Amino acid sequence: MASDTVVVGRAGSDRLALLTIDRDAPSVEIPVERLADAIADREARGEVRWVWADTASIYPGVLKAGVRVARAWDLRLVHGILRDAEGVVDDHGLRSHREWDAGSAAPATGDTLFDLGDASTGLPDSLDAAVAEYRRQLAAIASSSTPGALRLLCAAESAGALVAAELHAAGVPWSRTAHEEMLERQLGTRRGGGLPARIEQTAAAVREALDDPTASLDSQPRLLRSLHRAGLQVTSTSRWELAEHDHPVVAPLIAYKKLMRLYTANGWAWMQEWVHDDRFRPVYVPAGVVTGRWASSGGGALQIPRSLRTAVRADPGWTLVTADVAQLEPRVLAAMARDTALAEAASGRDLYAGIVERGAVGSRAEAKLAMLGAMYGATTGESGRLLPRLRRTFPRAMQLVDDAARTGENGGVVHTWLGRTSPAAGDAWQQLQSLASDATASGADETRARRSARDRGRFTRNFVVQGTAAEWALAWLADLRARLAAFPPVDAARAASASGPMFARSPHLAFFLHDEIVVHTPLEHADAVAAAVRESAASAGRLLFGTFPIDFPLDLRIGETAEKG
DNA sequence: GGCGGTTGCGCG
DNA sequence: AAAGCGCGCAACCGCC
Incomplete structure (x- = not known):
């Protein structure tokens, strides 16, 4: 049961090469259409991590064949993290390999079969290229200032890519009626x-x-x-x-x-366009947002109005477990800043009520407005007016976001808890700033420069919080995914066949939106699934923040519709 | 008729 | 018309 790492690459137009790199063995070549079988064989023999160029190109075909992988390493996504990561000092040549900057080859529908990158994306697809990039990535992480955190981030990002493909394959159970x-x-x-x-x-x-x-x-x-x-x-x-x-x-x-x-x-x-066979299948784009949040393309998956949630209906004999985290971002902020006062206010209850109890502000509405203002960079209005009171009560948390803003205003970069780094200031931004500091600068130049500095400060202020919340959510997803995979399948007669061969008989994730998940599950597993959802949230908190006393309470419902009750 | 910019609004 | 972050999409408009 030793853990193996298998790198997948192309060995010709219709053949793939698989190399188990921890062993002194030659690579194995198989026809493209044998990949799912090969993966199933190898998964059955013990723990394995699959390393490939681009999950979004290769994994949908594997799922379509009814096969799933436990662990993966997505070279494209990891390259994006390490290329920008501030903590990576010696990149071992990784940054100069720009060919890994190419976008995903995944089509919007995600149903190509085993397309390991192609000429249209420029992603390398040979086994040699994949092995070389994987070694560069491991070396870059190992030599970074925070190898443990970066390794965690890259693993979580890769797990997220698996979840994204699985969410599309399973779809959201949708009632046209x-x-x-x-x-x-x-x-x-x-x-x-x-x-x-x-x-x-x-x-x-x-x-x-x-x-x-x-x-x-x-x-x-x-x-x-x-x-x-x-x-x-x-x-x-x-x-x-x-x-x-x-x-x-x-x-x-x-x-x-x-x-x-x-x-x-x-x-x-x-x-008509997006719901087929009682499923809505949006295309999720992991790390589609600079902060690490997911984006979506097609179907407006991340903008489904709440009033439409009534159409999300479990199949007969199945139900939905819907859960969202209460005030994820301020909780993450409390933990990052090691602000025990804010963590106490958040403990076991509504965080905004806790802020009121500590006397920082007078009402829940004010607490929410002030906290959002702190994380978004409000300066005027009601929100800006309440900020000084929050600063007095929670100086550590406020200092963290204020520092991030100052760094951004000065042209610097900031990073999340696990080390995802914000983009560097662009040439245009730099030019605007240096123009304004020139002796001949006009008042208008200075105003413009000051405004763009403030804009950038608000971006970096929010980046650290939004990005770390996205990391917590990835950890939650990855942990829950593993727990759900351990459930025993139900009888074939009870299958939710529209969820696809991989998920028709087991509880599976059906929807994800920043701080909210929906699991589609056979009725008899609903309580156990709910427990798994809660346990994975607690586990995500420990994974990121260790023993720091911050909790992540869930608003959880079990019912045939995902509508908020 | 394609394309980028603008407006407005949905989500967190 | 948001104030204060991050997105995607539809419709319209002006332009080529």
Whole structure:
């Protein structure tokens, strides 16, 4: 049961090469279509870490064959981390190998078979190239100032890439019926050609209030002119500004915008394009955000309105375990800063209530506003006004974010708890700053430079918190994924077949959004899954922050729909 | 008719 | 019109 590392590369147009690098053995060549079998064989014999160029290109085909891997190392994603990592002093040549900077070869649908990178992405695909890059990465980590943390980050990032592919393969169980009922209830009946009934009615009410039967409601410039003609002196057509005016057009116009948003973003056309076989299969993009958060492409997976969660429905005989972390970012901040006062305020309850109890501010709403302001860099308004009180009560936490902001304003880089480093200031930014410090600089130059410095400070301020929260979430996902894999499969007769061959008979992750997960599980496993979700959250906290007393309480529900109860 | 910029709004 | 971070997407607009 010794642990092995197997590097996968290409050995020709239709052959792959597998090399077990910890052993003195030659590489093995197999036809591309044998990869899933080879992986299944090797996984059955003991613990193994698969090293490959790009999980998003290779793993979907493996899953489609009903095979899963326990551990992987994604050379593309790890390269991105180490290339920028401040703690990597001697990079062992890694940074000069720019060919690993190429984007993923994964198509939006993710259903190519075993495509190990190709000419269109520029990612290297030979076994030799993969082995060489893997060795550079290990050496770079080993010689860094924080090898343990970086190794953890790279492993978590790679595990996340596995989860992303698995989430797409399994999909979110989706009820077209529930979705359609919701659309009809909100938008009215669909009519051939034109807009749904309630949208038409609301549009008519807007035109009536404007006393303009032909007013265009979908073109911002034209709508703005119509509003001006009707005596409403707004500078934009946004809901926030409209809501501040008392005029008969305001209510119907806001209603119209809301309905149109639902219709265009998540209406019947969206369902037609993105929901197939009772599953919504978004494409997740690990590390798609500079902070390390995931992005998504296609389907707007990370922007599904909460009102649509009612369409997320378990298969018959199955249920959903939905969990989100309460106030993840301020908790992460407390642990990073070793701010025991903030950690105590967060302990075992609503963190904002804890802040009120400590007397920093008067109400929960104020506590939330102040804390968000501290992490986002508010300077004005209510939020900015409350900040000094937070600074007095939680000086260590506030100093951490203030330091990050100052570093960014001065052109420096910051890093997350595990060592993901923010991008360096660009040439344009540097030029703007040096221009402003020149003797001949105008007042306008100085203002612009100062503003862009502040902008950058707010970015680095938030980077450390958002990025570390993303690391905690990766650890949570990776740990939970392993726990779910240990559940016994249910009878084939009870299979959720639309979840694909790999997940049809076992509890599986179905959705992930920054600090929230949904697990689709056979009914009889629901309680055990809920326990696993809680245990993995606690485990993630220990993995990142050791014995520092910070907890990560979950808001957890078990039920057939993922709607917040 | 394709393409990038702008506006507005959904999510955390 | 957000104030104060990070995203993706639809629709429109002006331009080539």
